[in-house]
C-alpha cells in the first residue's frame with residue numbers, strides 16, 4: 001500500500017534553496033528516505049506515543065508536572081527554529097513505518113494488503129481513552145480515515161480526499177488489546193471511490209465505516 005504524491009504540491013511556501021538539514025548529512029527529502037535516520041525516527045515515534053500513554057495514565061506530583069512542562073518547553077524551543085515546509089517534513093510521512101512515524105493516530109500494523117483491500121491490527125493506548133475503558137468516539141473515525149485514505153490512494157491511483165466518512169459504533173472499542181482492522185474497496189467509478197472498513201475485538205464488531213473518496217482534479221488542494 002503506497003501513497004501517491006499530490007501532482008500539485010501545496011503552494012504557499014517559498015523556495016528554501018539549500019535545505020539546512022543537508023549540512024547534517026541528511027538527504028533533500030528525509031521524510032521520503034527510510035535510510036535517512038536509520039531506526040532513530042521509529043524509536044522517537046514509539047517514545048512519543050509511549051510518553052503520551054504514560055502521561056494519560058499517571059497522576060504525577062506537582063513538582064513532576066512542573067519539571068515535565070519545563071523539559072517539554074525546552075524541546076519545543078529547540079525544534080521551532082527547525083520548522084520546515086510541509087513537503088520536506090518527516091512526521092507522518094514515513095510510510096515505511098507502522099504509524100507513519102507520527103503520534104496523531106493510533107499505530108496501524110498492516111499484515112496483508114493488495115490493490116483493493118488491507119488487513120492489520122490497531123492498538124489504542126490510554127492516550128485515546130474516551131471513558132470507562134472505551135476509545136474516544138473521535139479516535140475511531142481517525143483510524144478509519146487513515147486506513148481508508150491510504151487504501152483509496154494506493155497502487156497507481158491518483159490522489160483523492162475524503163468527501164464523507166460515515167461511522168457506526170456497534171459496541172465498545174476497548175483501550176489496550178490489539179484489534180483487527182480491515183478495509184476494502186466497494187466500488188470505483190470515475191472520480192468516486194467507495195470503501196468500507198471494520199474494527200473487531202475477537203469476534204465482536206466494535207465499529208464499521210463507509211467512506212467516499214473523490215479523486216482530485218489537477219490543481220485541487
Ligand SMILES: CCCCCCCC(=O)SCCNC(=O)CCNC(=O)[C@H](O)C(C)(C)COP(=O)(O)OP(=O)(O)OC[C@H]1O[C@@H](n2cnc3c(N)ncnc32)[C@H](O)[C@@H]1OP(=O)(O)O
Pocket residue numbers: 006145149150153159160161162163164191192212214215216217220
Ligand atoms: C492528497 C491526498 C491525502 C489523502 C488524505 C486521506 C483522506 C483525508 O483525510 S482528506 C481530508 C478530509 N477531506 C477534505 O478535506 C475534503 C474537503 N472537500 C473537498 O475538498 C471537496 O469537497 C471534494 C474534493 C471531496 C469533492 O469536491 P469536488 O472535487 O468539487 O467534487 P464534486 O464535483 O463536488 O463531486 C464529485 C462527485 O462526488 C459527489 N460527492 C462529493 N461530496 C460528496 C458527499 N459529501 N457526499 C456524497 N457525494 C459527494 C458529488 O455528488 C459528485 O458526484 P457525481 O459525479 O455522481 O455527480
